Amino acid sequence: MNQTHTIYDLAVSGVRQLVPYVAGKPIEELERELGLSNIIKLASNENPLGPGKKALAAIQATLPKLSLYPDGNGFNLKSALARKYGLNVDQITLGNGSNDLLELIGRAFLAPGLEAMFSEHAFAVYPIVTQAVGATAVIVPALNYGYDLVAMATRISDLTRVIFIANPNNPTGTLLSQSDLQKFISAIPTHCICVLDEAYFEFVSNQKGINSLDWLKTCPNLIITRTFSKAYGLAGLRVGYGLSSPELADILNRVRQPFNNNALALAAAEAALGDDEYLQETIAVNAQGMSDLTAGFKALGLEWIPSAGNFVSVNLKQPGQPIYEALLRKGVIVRPVANYGMPNHLRISIGTPAENQFFLKALADTLANV
C-alpha cells in the first residue's frame, strides 16, 4: 500500500501504450520556427479553395445566436443529409469530424479481448481508436498498397467486432472496386460491424458509380462515414456523419456527447451541402491538380501510387524524412508517411495550380541537391 505510482501507472493499459496521432504541421508553427512567410501547406488534404461562400454566410448569420446551446440532435443538418441521400433521419449520426464517429464506434463495440481489423497502410486513427479501448488490432498485409479483401475475409474470427475500410484509403489513395467491396461486405458475419470510411467520397462519386448507400438496405451492421472536412472545405469546424441502420445509429447516439457539433459547424455544413457550385469547382481543381502533380513527378522520374483522393503519395526512392525537412526550409509543408510503413514516400495534398507549381519547383530543387 505504500508503493508510489506515477501518473503513467494510473492510466489504463491501452492508453498507456498509445502513440498520439501526428497531424500535419500547422503553417503558423513553421512561420515561428523559420521566420518565413508565404508558406504553403499541402499536408492535411484540406480544400485549397478555402471555405465556400454559402458556408461563410451561414456562419455569419449564426454568430448572434452563439449564447445558445446548439441543437443537440442536429435536426436541420440531418434532415438535409437525409433528403440528399434518400435516407431517414434516424439513420444519421453526426460527429465532431468523422474521427469522432470512429471513436464512438470503438467505445460502443470494442473492449479488451475483442478484435478490430484493418489493413497495413490504413488511416492512422483506426489503430488509435482500437488501442485506446484496449482491443486487439489485427493488421492485414496490403496488396500493392491497397486492401487485400480476400486475406481480410480469412482473418475474421469470433472475436472480430469492427472492420475498418477506408475507400479511397488515406495515405495511399487506393480505391477498391464496388463489386469487390460489395462481395466482402455482404459476407461479413452478424457479429462484426463494418465501417466504410468514405472521407474522400465526393472526389470519386462522379466517375465510379459508388452505390454503397444501397448496401445499407440489406446490411444492418454497416456504417458509412463521410465528412465536411475534405471536399466541403470545413476541416476547421469539425463535422462528419455516419449513415447506417437506425439500430446502429441508436447505439452510437448513446455514447455521443449531447452537443458534439457546435452551432457554427451545424449551420455551415447544412449550407455547404447546398453549394453544388463550390463542390464542382473543388472536384475540377482537384482533377487538374492531380494531373499537373503527376506530370511533374513523371518529369522527375518518380513513381506515385495512383490516387482517387485529393492527395497523392510519391515514391522518392530514398528516405522521405530528409526531403520533407528540406521542403520545409523552402516553405512547403507536405506529409511524411514513415509511420504508415511507407518511409520512402511523401504524401502531397493537391493544392491550387500556383501551390502545385511552387511545390514541384521546390521538390525538383531539393532532389537536385541531395
Ligand SMILES: *Cc1c(COP(=O)(O)O)cnc(C)c1O
Ligand atoms: C481526413 C480523414 C478522415 C476524417 O476527418 P475528419 O476531419 O475527422 O472528418 C477520416 N478518414 C480518413 C481516411 C481521412 O483521411
